[in-house]
Amino acid sequence: MAATLPLQGQPQPAPEAEFKESRNKVWKRFRKHRIAPVGAVVLILLALVAIFANFITPADPNFIDQAHWNGEPLAPGVAGHLLGTDEDGRDLLARLMFGARISLTVAIVTVILEVAIGTVLGAVAGYYGGWVDFVLMRLTDVVLSIPLLPLLLVLTAIVAATSNKAALGPISIVLIIGLLQWPAVARIERALFLSLREREYAEAARALGNPDSRIIFRHLLPNAVAPIIVQATLDIANVIILESTLSFLGFGIQPPTASWGNMLANATSNMTIAPWVAIFPGLCILITVLAINYLGDGLRDALDPNMR
Amino acid sequence: MPLLLLISIILYAILSQAPGGPLTPYLQNPHITEADIARLKHNLGLDQPVYIQYLHWLSHVVRGDFGYSTSNSMSVMDAISDRMPATLELMGSAMIVSLLIGVSMGIYSALRPYSFVDYAVTTFAFFGQSMPVFWFALMLQLIFAVHGFEGFGYRFALPSAGIADSDSFDLGDRIRHLVLPTVVLSLLYVAQWSRFMRSSMLEVVKTDYIRTASAKGLSRRAIVFKHAFKNALIPLVTVIALSMPILVGGAVVTESIFAWPGMGRLFINALQQFDFALLMGYLMLTSLLVVFFNLVADVAYAWLDPRVKYS
Numbered sequence: 001m002a003a004t005l006p007l008q009g010q011p012q013p014a015p016e017a018e019f020k021e022s023r024n025k026v027w028k029r030f031r032k033h034r035i036a037p038v039g040a041v042v043l044i045l046l047a048l049v050a051i052f053a054n055f056i057t058p059a060d061p062n063f064i065d066q067a068h069w070n071g072e073p074l075a076p077g078v079a080g081h082l083l084g085t086d087e088d089g090r091d092l093l094a095r096l097m098f099g100a101r102i103s104l105t106v107a108i109v110t111v112i113l114e115v116a117i118g119t120v121l122g123a124v125a126g127y128y129g130g131w132v133d134f135v136l137m138r139l140t141d142v143v144l145s146i147p148l149l150p151l152l153l154v155l156t157a158i159v160a161a162t163s164n165k166a167a168l169g170p171i172s173i174v175l176i177i178g179l180l181q182w183p184a185v186a187r188i189e190r191a192l193f194l195s196l197r198e199r200e201y202a203e204a205a206r207a208l209g210n211p212d213s214r215i216i217f218r219h220l221l222p223n224a225v226a227p228i229i230v231q232a233t234l235d236i237a238n239v240i241i242l243e244s245t246l247s248f249l250g251f252g253i254q255p256p257t258a259s260w261g262n263m264l265a266n267a268t269s270n271m272t273i274a275p276w277v278a279i280f281p282g283l284c285i286l287i288t289v290l291a292i293n294y295l296g297d298g299l300r301d302a303l304d305p306n307m308r
Numbered sequence: 309m310p311l312l313l314l315i316s317i318i319l320y321a322i323l324s325q326a327p328g329g330p331l332t333p334y335l336q337n338p339h340i341t342e343a344d345i346a347r348l349k350h351n352l353g354l355d356q357p358v359y360i361q362y363l364h365w366l367s368h369v370v371r372g373d374f375g376y377s378t379s380n381s382m383s384v385m386d387a388i389s390d391r392m393p394a395t396l397e398l399m400g401s402a403m404i405v406s407l408l409i410g411v412s413m414g415i416y417s418a419l420r421p422y423s424f425v426d427y428a429v430t431t432f433a434f435f436g437q438s439m440p441v442f443w444f445a446l447m448l449q450l451i452f453a454v455h456g457f458e459g460f461g462y463r464f465a466l467p468s469a470g471i472a473d474s475d476s477f478d479l480g481d482r483i484r485h486l487v488l489p490t491v492v493l494s495l496l497y498v499a500q501w502s503r504f505m506r507s508s509m510l511e512v513v514k515t516d517y518i519r520t521a522s523a524k525g526l527s528r529r530a531i532v533f534k535h536a537f538k539n540a541l542i543p544l545v546t547v548i549a550l551s552m553p554i555l556v557g558g559a560v561v562t563e564s565i566f567a568w569p570g571m572g573r574l575f576i577n578a579l580q581q582f583d584f585a586l587l588m589g590y591l592m593l594t595s596l597l598v599v600f601f602n603l604v605a606d607v608a609y610a611w612l613d614p615r616v617k618y619s
Contacts, residue, residue, distance in 0.1 A: 142314050145598045147553065149560055150575055150591060157579055158326045241440055245561060248442050249576070264443060275450055282443030289438040297434075 029302040036298020039291035046288060050101040059091040061098040062256050073274035084276050087266060092277065095258040096284055102259045103288075106170050107239040113178035114239075115232050118185025123216050123224070125186070126193025133190070140183040152176060152242065156251040173252055177239055185231055192224040226303040233296035237289045244285050260285050315595045316369075320362045323588055365588070374592075375585030379578050384589040387574060392556070394471055395570030398563070399555040402490045403548075406497035411544070413498065414505025418540075419532065421510060429502055436499025445492045445565040452488060469567035489566045493559055497551065504547055509540040542612045549605035553597035 031037060049056065058081075059065070065074070065081070069089025076084040076092075083092040125136040155176050163172075196202060197220065205219045240260075246252030247261025255262050260281040267278035368375065374384035382390075417426040453468030467485050472478070512518065513536055521531045556571065563572035571590070578586040 138311065138314065141311055142318060145311065145315055145595050145602075146319065146591060147594045147598065150594065153560070153576075153579055154587060154591070155322065157582070158322065161326055161582075237438065244440055245442060249561070249564065264446065268446065271446065271450055278443075278446050278450065282440055282446065285440045285443060286435075286438055289440070290434060293434055293438050 026302045030298050033294075033298035033301050035294045036301075039294035039298070042287065042291040043295060046100055046291075047104065049097055050104050053097040053101050057094045057097050059094045061094040061258050062090060063094075064089045065091065073270055073277050075274070076276055083280055084274070086263065086277050087270050087274070092280060095263060096260070096280060099258040099260045099263060099281065100284065100288075102170060102253055102257060103240055103243060103261070103285075106174055106243050106253070106259075107236045110174045110178045110181065110239045110243075111232050111236050113174060114181040114235060115185055115228060117178070118182035119189050119221070119228065121182065122186035122189025123193050123221060126190035127197050127212070127216050127220070129194070136186070137190070140186050143180060143183050148180060149242075149245065151180065152246060153249065153251050155180075156246060160251075170253060170257075173243060173246065177242055181235060181239065184235070185228060188227050188231055189224055192227065193220060196220045196223055230296055230300045230303060233292060233299055237292040237296070240285060240289055240292075311599055312592075312596060315599075316366065316592055317362065319588060319591050319595075320365065321358070323584060324358050324361070326582060326584075369592070374589035377578070377583050377586040377589075379581040379583035379586060380574075384585050387586060388571070388589065388593065391569060391571050391574045394568060395556065395563075395572070397471075398486065398489055398493070398568055398570060399559070401486055402493035402497065403551075403555060405490055406494040406501060407548070409494070410498040410501030411505050411541075413502040415509055415532070415537065415540070417502070418506045418509030418513065426506075429506070433499040433503045436495045439495060441492060441496065441559075442561050442565060444495060445488070445562060448488050448492060449565070471569055489559075489562050489568055492562050492566075501544065501547065505540065505544055508543045509536065512536045512540045515539075542609065545612060546605040546609050549601050549608060552601045552604075553594055556594070556597055 065085060066089065069085060073087050074081055074085040074089065081091050081093070083096070085091055086095065121136050121140075125133040156173070159172050159176065193216075202215060202220060205215045210219070243252055244259065244261030244264070247259045248265045250262075250265060253259035253262055255266070263281040264278060267274075267281070271278050365375070372385070374388075376382075377384045377387045380387040380390075413429050413432075417423075417429040420426055449468040452466045466487050468488060471485055472481055518531060518536055521535050522528075526535075559570075560572040560575060562568070563570045564576050567573070574586070575590050577583075578590065
């Protein structure tokens with residue numbers, strides 16, 4: 001650590017030049033990671049498929065191909081269905097594309113929510129310390145102590161029951177997962193703010209009479225972003241797994257809306273005769289999560305070489 | 309302790325939000341009339357405010373009584389102790405397998421960093437951490453249970469559901485049923501622990517006392533196993549302690565897919581019938597274990613590594 005700090009009295013490059021240089025360095029380190037750029041490309045392709053699903057889809061994801069379907073899933077390649085159909089005669093590739101849209105959107109929005117909550121709570125706890133810190137950290141302890149998956153299942157079941165619907169919308173899923181996932185971000189942010197608030201520039205900002213909110217968000221937060229970017233990237237992978245697990249168990253995204261998780265739930269009963277219905281959605285989850293994890297690993301190397 | 313109290317309050321508050329609360333199972337029964345419900349409500353004290361109900365529940369819990377499980381028609385404690393052995397069997401075998409494989413993979417790749425094996429182990433770890441557990445389980449069922457392997461004149465297949473075929477105890481049968489769920493559960497642990505062990509071992513190998521040991525002319529084997537290994541294990545102990553709660557809590561997903569009669573399935577069944585007392589008991593028990601093993605991890609770390617001091 002100490003060795004990387006600039007020595008006192010050494011001429012410092014102008015802030016703008018330093019920023020440019022550091023950005024080049026980050027990009028260089030990112031490219032040095034062999035697989036992370038591949039992960040990034042895979043994710044961009046997936047995102048494009050999800051965004052333009054309407055235009056490139058081979059069929060309506062809920063259209064039942066009654067002309068060919070005889071009660072059993074159609075095999076890949078039969079009657080123009082590239083990946084076959086599911087047990088209801090709906091095109092599998094089309095459902096995968098629209099499933100990508102749901103799974104990725106839910107994951108990204110959830111992580112935005114989680115990062116917002118975690119950043120604010122962590123920053124406030126770290127900056128103010130004292131009883132504010134104490135209360136907020138006990139809150140994170142509580143959330144972290146209850147096993148996540150059972151708690152998620154209970155919450156989705158209760159929300160579904162109280163809203164008197166069998167179906168939970170994607171928004172409820174986002175809110176439920178987002179409200180439980182923030183402690184990791186909050187803890188990272190708190191630790192950073194504990195040291196950042198002691199820096200000279202924080203003191204200078206205080207001396208100039210800036211309000212606390214401005215010091216926290218304008219002066220300190222930009223210096224505490226890198227680890228959060230890494231954490232957020234890895235959390236997108238976690239949320240994709242969580243959402244698909246919930247949907248698989250029947251507590252998440254409800255059919256007929258396709259999500260990678262609920263496509264697998266329906267696939268189990270026909271696995272002996274139609275393994276492709278079970279194979280492809282899971283393969284999509286695996287590839288996506290793998291790409292995100294490699295991307296996160298590359299970002300960690302690039303943004304924060306000391307963290308390895 | 310205050311943390312657990314806080315957790316219990318929050319969990320009770322969440323669970324009582326369900327329409328009907330603890331009476332949900334009765335509401336779905338067509339033979340029970342409105343009057344019965346009202347009577348039950350009064351008898352169980354459910355017409356009182358939630359915090360009174362909570363205090364009532366708490367006063368029983370401190371005496372070790374978690375109430376009556378409607379989905380199992382027995383007390384919560386009996387239901388849990390019924391299911392505990394199956395979960396311990398599955399989780400115990402998964403933990404042992406993961407430890408053996410994870411630790412040896414981690415050490416092996418740390419001793420040959422950036423070799424082919426090291427890259428293979430790292431890649432495997434990435435796959436393991438990215439694998440959706442339920443899909444992995446389904447694929448194993450598809451490969452080993454549905455089709456089975458044909459080769460060397462044998463048909464090799466493994467059971468995909470349950471803990472045993474017969475009621476009488478048969479060790480071979482029990483082990484065959486254990487294989488697939490154990491593999492599923494081990495994948496994630498092996499992935500995590502091997503990476504952890506690798507970085508911890510790399511850290512230790514760089515230290516001065518290892519250099520001293522090799523300067524003394526000790527053999528590579530002696531250095532690795534007598535000096536480096538023990539110290540590299542210390543951080544892993546923490547990680548293992550933190551995964552202990554799952555040993556008892558069971559794996560909700562894996563147990564449902566393999567129809568394993570353990571705690572995870574107990575929980576899912578309770579959730580489907582909204583068995584208030586059992587859900588509350590399960591969540592409290594698993595939270596208690598998380599809090600407890602967090603403490604154990606801290607204490608063990610300080611005890612194993614004298615450099616760590618807690619004020």
